[in-house]
Amino acid sequence: MSSTKYILGLFDDPDEMMHGIDELQKNSIPIYDVYTPMPIHGIEKKLGIKDSRLGWAAFMFGCLGGTTIFSMATYMLALDWPMNIGGKPAFAVPDFIPITFEWTVLFTAFGMTATFFYATHLFPGRTPRVMDLRATDDRFVIAIDAKGNIPHDDITNVLKQAGAVEVKHNDRKYVSYE
Amino acid sequence: MASHSESIIREPLITGKDITYAKITNDILAPVERMPGRAWWIGFTVASLGACLWVFAVSWTFWYGIGEWGLNKTVGWAWDITGFVWWVGIGHAGTLISAILLLFRQNWRNSINRSAEAMTIFAVICAATYVVSHMGRPWLAYWPLPLPNQFGSIWVNFNSPLVWDVFAISTYFSVSLVFWYTGLLPDLASIRDRATGLRRKIYSFCSFGWTGSVKTWQRFETVCLILAGISTPLVLSVHTIVSMDFATSLEPGWHTTIFPPYFVAGAIFSGFAMVQTLLLVTRKVLGLENYITMFHIEAMNKIILLTGSIVGVAYLTEFFIAYYSGSEYEQYTFLNRFIGPYWWAGCMMYGCNVLMTQLMWFKKIRTSIPIAWVLSIVVNIGMWFERFVIIVTSLHRDFLPSSWAMFYPTWVDMSVFIGSIGLFFTMFLLFIRVFPSIAIAEVKLILKSSSEQAKKKILDHGGLDPEQVQFYKESLVTFDSVEIADYEKI
DSSP, rough: OOOOOEEEEEEHHHHHHHHHHHHHHHOOOOOOOEEEOOOOTHHHHHHTOOOOOOOHHHHHHHHHHHHHHHHHHHHIIIISSSOOOOTOOOSSSSHHHHHHEEEEHHHHHHHHHHHHHHHHTTOOTTTOSSSSSGHHHHHHHHEEEEOOOOOOOHHHHHHHHOOOOOOESSSSSSSSSO | OOOOOOOOOOOOOOOOOOHHHHHHHHHHHHHHHSOHHHHHHHHHHHHHHHHHHHHHHHHHHHOOOOOGSSSSSOOOOOOHHHHHHHHHHHHHHIIIIIIHHTTTTTTHHHHHHHHHHHHHHHHHHHHHHHHTTSOOGGTTTTTSSSSOOSSOOOOOOOTTTHHHHHHHHHHHHHHHHHHHHHHHHHHHHHHHHHOOHHHHHHHHHHTTTOOHHHOOOHHHEEEEEEEOOOOOOOHHHHHHHHHHHHSOOOOOTTTTTTHHHHHHHHHHHHHHHHHHHHHHHHHTEEETTTTTTTHHHHHHHHHHHHHHHHHHHHHHHEEEEEHHHHHHHHHHEEEHHHSSTTTTHHHHHHIIIITTGGGGHHHHHOHHHHHHHHHHHHHHHHHHHHHIIIIIIHHHHHSSSGGGGOOOHHHHHHHHHHHHHHHHHHHHHHHHHHHSSSOOHHHHHHHHHHHHHHHHHHHHOOOOOHHHHHHHHHHHHHOOTOOOGGGGGO
16 A cells, blocks of 8 residues: 555646546546646536535625615614704615615625635635645646545556646645645 | 637737746746845835825824815815825726726736736725825714714714715725735735745735635636626726715816716726836836736727826816806806916816827827836826816815915925825835735736737748738837747748
């Protein structure tokens, strides 16, 4: 039993990496994850990753923001302390539109981004879980869980033939831990 | 990514030979990873002296009150609100580039969005400091917030554009900050993974544990798209509301329904001018000519020309409506811009903003870096005078001739303004020192489709319409980062 935990296929070109994914899938080798220095369009479909639902979160937060400030303005100006401003109605809906809009945007932005950070486990000071340090520079990395996926040499060959410039057999999952 | 080849008639967005993904990272991170050069230190010294002047002048204002400014009973708003509107306007270009151009799928934004967004944030900080210091009693700055209080509670008046403005500016600032910082995460991770020691720890903290996995990127792109979608109406609303600070009054010269679109166009106009002022120097000093190319410069000049012309049309409309309204006071206000004691400010406004920008119709001028830089400064000056004319020239002579007065700035007024420019440049210089000034991941995204080398490959491959090839070669002549000699054989 080898001590390899993860097999990484490092590509220097996104199109060749996509080809690598195809080849691995053809050989029924499950892919753990892919790390790239930039977003790769079309990869989600290939890996069967569902659409992000962050749009729904954004919509909900937007509704919450708009409702909050509109209710606040209504309570403050029309219910709690109505003022006579030139005899005009206290419940002045057109005047509430700008602030309602602003808070819709504000809540959408903060709510959605916070949801994104929460769902992706991003927060200040989080220890980066990096499998290869060049994945944020110029390497497109396909990671394969070595456990159960044997023989490892075959995986290496598939990756090499698909155009991987380097194949790594890592004994540790994350190289970024000190 | 199904890399596709882009048509040859589109100019390249990345120039230079042998540009690889690694080279992009190296080039863009070089200013962050090496010690800054002499140009940076000189700039930083001058800018931080300005920032010190700002601290001194604002402290002086806080201590002695706004009586230290040149304001009087007639002219109650002058350089303070002029500076505020000027800075907020400058900020608008950043959001336009990062949000509106993203929605329109303008790939050239990828090289300039990062620094433009940073500029937005610093400009809005400068603007916000004006708001606080012009209050006179800045320790009561929380009064426009709808907080429970012991006066009743008597609440803020949501019918007032000034309250709308508090909401608009604070939302604009915080949403821009979120947008900018989220976009920075992948690039901070790039720095982190190359750094060692303490630097690594700091960037590790700041990069939130970014890994660049598929799901992360997918969510990241969703977030950026939605942020762009909501920032687009937001940026339009912000300057609309700023203009309503004036437009909802009864002051001749302010009481104008054209103000919202006119202010928004003017804001984008001045913002692009400031982006141009900054980037033309930055690309040279940081050696980023391959990423911020002549195409970017010319595209920004075209936007300056377009928005400058919209502003010109708005000026003409204002004059016509003043005449057509039949209102004596309105007519006098606009006449007063030319024949009154502030005629020189009016000339600066109309001359710099309308006449000078019309020069941009000539390609020679659009593609000349020194002229474009000078014109960008001219636009900045012109837009400052536009706000000065709208605010001071309208206020100083309105309904009652017995209360007509002039405004004379004191040294405090001037120091706050000059100091705010110093503050802005201090923040910008620090930014290019510690953060990548170009969005690395986004530039990598267009390397395979829109770079000069990719197009060269198509050219070498042959089989293209000779007319298109000729067009492409001619378009490259203006680029200062392309070696034209390489194209002679083709």
